[in-house]
Amino acid sequence: MIQVQGLTRRYGDTVAVSGLSFSVQEGEIVGFLGPNGAGKTTTMNMITGCLRPTAGTAVLGGFDIDTDADQARKMIGYLPENPPLYPDMTVSEYLEFVYALKKCTLPKDEHLAQVCGMTGLTEVSGRLIRNLSKGYRQRTGLAQALIGDPKVLILDEPTVGLDPKQIIEIRETIRSLSQKHTVILSSHILPEVQAVCDRILVIHHGKIVADGTPAELSDRMEGAEQLEMTIEGTADDILRILRAVPSVAEAICVHEDGKKSVYRITAEPDADVRRDVFDALSQNRMAILSMQQVELSLEQIFLELTDSDETETPAQPQPDAEPKKKKRRLFGRKRGDDK
Numbered sequence: 443m444i445q446v447q448g449l450t451r452r453y454g455d456t457v458a459v460s461g462l463s464f465s466v467q468e469g470e471i472v473g474f475l476g477p478n479g480a481g482k483t484t485t486m487n488m489i490t491g492c493l494r495p496t497a498g499t500a501v502l503g504g505f506d507i508d509t510d511a512d513q514a515r516k517m518i519g520y521l522p523e524n525p526p527l528y529p530d531m532t533v534s535e536y537l538e539f540v541y542a543l544k545k546c547t548l549p550k551d552e553h554l555a556q557v558c559g560m561t562g563l564t565e566v567s568g569r570l571i572r573n574l575s576k577g578y579r580q581r582t583g584l585a586q587a588l589i590g591d592p593k594v595l596i597l598d599e600p601t602v603g604l605d606p607k608q609i610i611e612i613r614e615t616i617r618s619l620s621q622k623h624t625v626i627l628s629s630h631i632l633p634e635v636q637a638v639c640d641r642i643l644v645i646h647h648g649k650i651v652a653d654g655t656p657a658e659l660s661d662r663m664e665g666a667e668q669l670e671m672t673i674e675g676t677a678d679d680i681l682r683i684l685r686a687v688p689s690v691a692e693a694i695c696v697h698e699d700g701k702k703s704v705y706r707i708t709a710e711p712d713a714d715v716r717r718d719v720f721d722a723l724s725q726n727r728m729a730i731l732s733m734q735q736v737e738l739s740l741e742q743i744f745l746e747l748t749d750s751d752e753t754e755t756p757a758q759p760q761p762d763a764e765p766k767k768k769k770r771r772l773f774g775r776k777r778g779d780d781k
């Protein structure tokens with residue numbers, strides 16, 4: 443349904459979006475996840491034809507947004523981050539206005555009633571937009587995007603500024619829309635895309651740094667097993683022993699408590715570190731009081747994927763720096779940050 447190829451946008455020297463390529467299948471709900479300034483809005487503006495790319499193409503339902511703009515635009519309903527609402531109009535006046543603006547040919551009364559029903563606006567359709575709550579204004583923005591029954595919905599931060607109840611309601615509405623529409627939504631909130639989307643594109647510094655279902659993104663990290671262990675003994679001794687184990691990529695003390703402290707141990711990819719750690723500690727007569735595997739949450743994966751400190755500007759090796767055993771860094775901490 444959507445094919446994006448090499449999409450790039452520069453603002454002077456700033457590269458907001460850099461060579462983005464992806465496709466979206468019909469009926470998919472895809473989430474753009476990225477921190478503020480990642481390039482989500484710029485990408486959406488280019489896909490919807492509101493902004494011309496510096497390079498690259500976006501094709502919707504076979505129509506290029508640049509060369510077949512009219513046809514491509516008919517495929518799209520766009521909810522910008524700040525929807526263009528007219529506060530002095532009632533909801534139904536505004537929707538009629540958008541209906542006319544879009545030159546919609548669907549049976550008017552029936553179509554607008556259907557859109558109001560889908561977005562939960564029926565009861566407030568006679569109210570002035572200025573008197574609506576933020577949640578209902580957002581629904582009105584969503585309703586204007588739905589007018590004309592577009593195949594593709596592009597929603598920029600659809601839940602921003604809503605209270606928790608309104609967020610749940612809007613999410614449910616978006617999920618129900620996927621039965622008839624292909625949806626791209628942007629968010630900087632991980633649980634949001636997790637709750638709503640079939641697939642997540644993680645965007646950082648204008649590039650896609652990960653693409654997959656929530657489960658696939660978790661699987662990407664399976665090689666990096668983590669253990670949390672409580673071990674008897676002094677932290678300095680324990681850390682020395684742990685860090686000498688070849689299958690240990692990283693060991694830090696997360697909670698020091700006299701004679702027994704808690705350590706977090708990251709294994710080298712695909713290594714089962716448990717036996718090696720057990721052997722090393724027992725050889726040194728250090729008692730393991732507890733050992734459990736730490737499941738990586740998608741939140742941690744997101745932080746790691748978008749933590750560019752090491753990936754984008756690798757530091758020059760320092761002559762007397764401790765050699766790094768592991769490229770990837772979890773929990774945003776380097777060895778030495780803790781004990």
Ligand SMILES: Nc1ncnc2c1ncn2[C@@H]1O[C@H](COP(=O)(O)OP(=O)(O)OP(=O)(O)O)[C@@H](O)[C@H]1O
Binds near residue numbers: 484485
């Ligand atoms: N009109 C503009 N002129 C100059 N730079 C811009 C312009 N619009 C966006 N940028 C820059 O491009 C980059 C991407 O911005 P964009 O708004 O697309 O990010 P975003 O992921 O949508 O962030 P947010 O969630 O904060 O809206 C940022 O560095 C931003 O400062």
